[in-house]
Amino acid sequence: LMNVMERKEEGRNPFFRVVELTDDTEDPSIWGKNFPLQYDDYLKTSDQSRTRFGGSEALPKTPSEADPRSIVAQSRLEEDERLKRMWAGYAFSTDFREDRGHAYMLDDQTYTERQQVSKQPGTCLHCHASVYVAYRKAGDGDLIKGFEAMNQKTFADARKEVTHPVACIDCHDSETLALRITRPGFLEGIRALKAHQGIADYDVNRDATRQEMRSYVCAQCHVEYYFKGTEKRLVYPWANGVKVEEILAYYDEVKHKDWVHAETGAPALKAQHPEFELWSQGIHARSGVACADCHMPYKRVGAHKISDHHVRSPLLNVQKACQTCHHWPEEELKGRAVAIQDRTFRMRNLAMDALMDLVDDLSAARAAGVSTNDPSLLMGQDYQRKAQFYLDFIEAENSMGFHAPQESVRILGESIDFSRKGQNAMRTLVTPKSVAAVP
Amino acid sequence: LMNVMERKEEGRNPFFRVVELTDDTEDPSIWGKNFPLQYDDYLKTSDQSRTRFGGSEALPKTPSEADPRSIVAQSRLEEDERLKRMWAGYAFSTDFREDRGHAYMLDDQTYTERQQVSKQPGTCLHCHASVYVAYRKAGDGDLIKGFEAMNQKTFADARKEVTHPVACIDCHDSETLALRITRPGFLEGIRALKAHQGIADYDVNRDATRQEMRSYVCAQCHVEYYFKGTEKRLVYPWANGVKVEEILAYYDEVKHKDWVHAETGAPALKAQHPEFELWSQGIHARSGVACADCHMPYKRVGAHKISDHHVRSPLLNVQKACQTCHHWPEEELKGRAVAIQDRTFRMRNLAMDALMDLVDDLSAARAAGVSTNDPSLLMGQDYQRKAQFYLDFIEAENSMGFHAPQESVRILGESIDFSRKGQNAMRTLVTPKSVAAVP
Amino acid sequence: MKASVIKGVLVGSTLGVALGVGAFTFGYAKGWSYLTNNPAACANCHIMNEQYDAWHKGSHRSVATCNDCHTPHSLIPKYLVKAENGFWHSFYFTTGLHPDPIQAREVSVRIAEKNCRRCHAEVVDQIDSRAVHGRELDCIRCHRDVGHPNR
């Protein structure tokens, strides 16, 4: 019965400011004193439950000296052995897991085996910790200077400067609570992208609409990236646009490769979580639907509508995440998302098979002693670079195609074309004599 | 109170019956006396205007003895020469045009050059004329018997029995005006499909909902088909389902081929206007949106709403066809449809290139004297059969992917895989010696 | 508090608790004005504000009130439905156990559609006339937003 009066109360009251928040208040528990509802939900990102392709599984693990975690998410490498071969010679072939909630970001980065097999720079922390205060400190108040300073450090040294996973201050202005971009990588990336689109001198915190910010705060991290030069600067490869072919063109221009493929010698690229890029090509983005609309939907608490800060798979929260816009039953909406994902997954597997066949051919040719500068071999390697980047663009993206269903399958289809053309480039047509040689 | 009664009256019978309509009234102009609004719109299907991928162009043509038409739609063969090669040896390589309004269906079928280059059976008329009355006549009142009788005749003989393009009686019951299925091909096809889905003894006119009928009346003709056996029975290949792989499986089972490819000797298949099949895989079908919802949207005329019987591209009528459900500006809605179509078209072209490369290889191998029963050649031919049917399934479908965007690109992606695998099957891996041989 | 309500509901005496709660809220939340035709009455519950605000922007603002669409229009059932709605609304509102976002129940949709026809019978005569039982035209499939758009 209190309930109704509470509601009438809530109807009028905004939240109380218990403590003062400044631009240096990093600890989310302090913000939590003013905003207990958002804080409580924020803490829930430590939950782990699975959907068909998303969420995550909580697997027990015996803590070790090198890796004290007692629970980890399932290994994607074990789910599909072909991934190891695609990344042969690269750190990802040793450890790659399903992503899980924000609460784990700092630990998962610190303790992944990828850290052991290769020296990582401080740059990594840009997206795995609350670095805003640390950056400004390291730069004597200058965010960018601090960013550059931290990038140069070793991961271990930089790691000492940070304490929390992404926190309130990374997305919010401490005074107004308005959304705010704090990540140099995105500040510079989006400026380059807008410049490409003909918009000069774009300042996201000055020029973006509120609805755009509801996606941009996520795009601070959920994007493809690479480390530029010896200064290990974090760069988002958007100078030509965010479509897969535009990003590949950029990498070709700057002659970037992530590693040399161990089996084939191809100058390979690794795509990483291009959620923002893929979403941009989808019907939801075109309809102005932001990341936060689905991953942080409004929920009613009494008279208030607050954003659910338990950032997670919308398929674990269909009612609020989808039914605001789609008047279909919950099971039907899940069914629609999964239908899109199953179709994408099928094509993803065909593309993976095609790639493996190309890798087979390249290895066989090298084994047979075809010279490393043989034109057909070089062609095969270049096709592998392309095919692999296209495939990984969808494989590494975390919605299994949902963010842009038709575009995802388009990209996988082109990946298949690259792999198969690569094989052809290294083969000669049968002749009456050669027939015997065919399987 | 009076009012209510009137309503009840009208409710049952809201039209002035000027003339009596019977199950033998074929001439639409007679129906038009009772339903002038629908009739006027029906006549408008003779309009010709283009959209990016749809509608049709009105091209003047000098009438000839063999072909008295003074206006035809643009030739698809001239738009893309590769089509001729895909259909080498088949009637379609001589004449294939963009489809246009219902008013032309009978003439376009009668005078297409395809009629000259090969003898066609009476079966053809099933979907190009108002055959309901003629069928019942030929079968002494029995629709199916008449259907079978007409199938056996030559096209020329059967043609004499019909006068009109699709008419009112082909979709409507003459008494109630309720929608009604009159086409044996669909009556049997949908029964087979439902049986496959576990629904025994399906009678579409008894069991279908009104909303389903709003699509089924169109699916009487806008479907993939073939002529079975020497009796030339019209069959819709749905016994395993309506997905492209299910239809191909059916054709493989019954060992059907439409023709032998002139250049490569492959046992080829021609897909034809699978609008119903593709739509079934799309989000609109899943949302219960019927063909008539978009192609015959309601329009207000005076005090009444009626179905727009000017059946045409919805992109020529976006306001009524789309905007009741989608509150986006007209230009934006067109933009969305075209974005889907452009992506499909891009993949359609990649698939076409891949197919041409396979045909090149097959021809070259045959020219080089590789024996016709050589395993690699047979493999190449089977891949061509598959690749070609998948590609044609989207090429022949008339929405350029709109009816099911992701599925369309999925099918084209698999077509590419088939073509390229076919090439590989006929090639041997480079060796240090063979290198020189590579382009 | 909420937990105890849920428990109360689950443990046997659903009706008892529910009625009690319902009755109280009904009175408290200006329940009586609920029986008028004034849309504002519905908006007594902030939870109805969304539709109330949208209705003001909608095409029916000047031609149809909430009740014109949401209650049947032969006198007696009207108040039954209101009582029924009123009961559930009060109950849900008090317990907070309602789906969020709120979804129209099948019965409400059917009532609304009857009302569409009540006012638009003439307009839809032709398209609706051949509706065999179980095959009625579903207005809301295309006109979901007429009452309160932007959703």
Ligand SMILES: [Ca+2]
């Ligand atoms: Ca995950």
Ligand SMILES: [Ca+2]
């Ligand atoms: Ca056309």
